[in-house]
Amino acid sequence: xxxxxxxxxxxxxxxxxxxxxxxxxxxxxxxxxxxxxxxxxxxxxxxxxxxxxxxxxxxxxxxxxxxxxxxxxxxxxxxxxxxxxxxxxxxxxxxxxxxxxxxxxxxxxxxxxxxxxxxxxxxxxxxxxxxxxxxxxxxxxxxxxxxxxxxxxxxxxxxxxxxxxxxxxxxxx
Numbered sequence: 001x002x003x004x005x006x007x008x009x010x011x012x013x014x015x016x017x018x019x020x021x022x023x024x025x026x027x028x029x030x031x032x033x034x035x036x037x038x039x040x041x042x043x044x045x046x047x048x049x050x051x052x053x054x055x056x057x058x059x060x061x062x063x064x065x066x067x068x069x070x071x072x073x074x075x076x077x078x079x080x081x082x083x084x085x086x087x088x089x090x091x092x093x094x095x096x097x098x099x100x101x102x103x104x105x106x107x108x109x110x111x112x113x114x115x116x117x118x119x120x121x122x123x124x125x126x127x128x129x130x131x132x133x134x135x136x137x138x139x140x141x142x143x144x145x146x147x148x149x150x151x152x153x154x155x156x157x158x159x160x161x162x163x164x165x166x167x168x169x170x171x172x173x
Contacts (some may be wrong), residue, residue: 001066003034003035003060003063003097004025004029004031004033004035004037004064004065004066004067004068005033005034005036005037005060005064005067005068005097006018006022006025006033006035006036006063006067006068007021007023007037007039007061007067007068007069007070007082007085008021008036008037008038008039008040008070008071008082009039009069009070009071009072009078009079009081009082009085010037010038010039010040010070010071010081010134011036011040011042011079011081012070013039013040013041014038015040015072016072016104016138016141017064017070017072017102017141018036018038018070018140019073019141019142020102020104020111020136020141021068021070021102022036022071023144023147024068024070024102024116024135024147024151025066025101026095027138027147027151027155027164028066028068028100028155028158029066029153029159030153033068034064035057035060035061035064036052037057037060037061037085039081039082039085041086042054042057042083042085044154046081046084046085047084051089051103054085054088058085058088060114061095061098062089062095063096063119064095064096064097065096065097065098065162066097066098066100066158067095067097067098067100067127068099068100068102069082069086069099069100069101069118069122070102070103070111071101071102071103071104071118071137072103072104072105072163073103073104073105073106073110073113073135076110076113076117076120076123077117078103078112078113078114078117078118081087083121086121086122086125087144089125089126091111092152094099094125094126094127095122095125095127096126097121097127097128098127098129098130098158098161098162099121099122099127099128099129100129100131100134100154100158101114101115101118101122101129101134101135102114102132102133102136103133103134103135103136103140104135104136104137104138105135105136105137105138106137106138106139107137108137110135111135112135113135114133114134114135114164115132115133115135118133118161119133119153127137130157130158131153131154131157131158132150132153132154134147159160
């Protein structure tokens with residue numbers, strides 16, 4: 001299986017959202033995630049178009065074969081922090097790999113947020129979203145049962161697809 005990236009748009013570093021995204025990546029691929037982008041660690045540098053660390057993260061995420069894009073639910077949608085990062089992929093520089101939208105929220109009332117807001121954004125940026133989006137309740141982020149049904153339905157679709165994708169070349173580690 002090829003390269004895997006996790007992008008977490010939670011403003012808190014090492015958040016539940018990041019833990020959930022890592023778990024999802026590992027569950028889908030059976031291996032570790034090579035590229036973890038915790039956007040909270042960039043702070044204001046995300047707004048600097050010339051920041052080399054942000055540019056490197058954009059390059060690695062853009063070249064990954066599988067990208068888990070995760071956000072907490074803020075005001076019924078994804079965070080502005082995530083949007084600022086994803087704006088770097090606009091204008092034909094889109095995401096090349098299969099993208100999986102993941103959102104955590106405090107209430108089941110927001111369960112459609114990843115499907116209605118995050119998934120369309122990823123598709124607009126060129127990312128193939130071949131699975132339904134996933135919503136996980138905040139208080140159940142560390143419970144494997146929260147992911148089980150989704151993984152049972154989608155892993156058989158994602159794994160063979162990733163095995164058939166060409167491996168990217170020239171992407172620094």
